[in-house]
Amino acid sequence: DAKTTQPPSMDCAEGRAANLPCNHSTISGNEYVYWYRQIHSQGPQYIIHGLKNNETNEMASLIITEDRKSSTLILPHATLRDTAVYYCIVAEGGFQGAQKLVFGQGTRLTINP
């Protein structure tokens, strides 16, 4: 079973920041938080991952609370192409952990013009 809880759907206006929450209250010390997204008819796409520090890359920012029980994915300036299902996944760190991901139902994010 997935170790994360996400809202089933969210809406965001184009150009605004999209903030996607994720609860992972049972996360253990060696587990990372991964975010992937899946645009219709495509395979999932890696977005970002982190352990305890906030992370930022060209796609998004990941904010992890100090107790690591929740996190937020931030898309700073959402575009229509960001409409997708976003998956928050908790998995063991390291190479092997990253291969066998347990996907939940994710959050269906709709960006509105």
Next chain:
Amino acid sequence: KAGVTQTPRYLIKTRGQQVTLSCSPISGHRSVSWYQQTPGQGLQFLFEYFSETQRNKGNFPGRFSGRQFSNSRSEMNVSTLELGDSALYLCASSSYMAPLAGTGDREKLFFGSGTQLSVL
């Protein structure tokens, strides 16, 4: 560089038949993972191969099998197809060669577009 390539894109089979799906990973990637996606169960991990060896396996019956070749290309096979095997089968590759855990491509999965299997 080219992404993960899966063939065929669509496949229709009947119950009891077997099927083989193919996956070509990104050049230089040595790990290939397979996932099944259905509307009811979502994305589920099938197995992972690295250097021709199965290293991780999900909770699927023995009818689901796979292999990896020396060039890292992978195939998965499903025997005695059942209606419930209708799904999108996704292949993902990743690199083992990034320098440190927690950084680089080492822990990223790059997915193909999948093979849509319909069992009638």
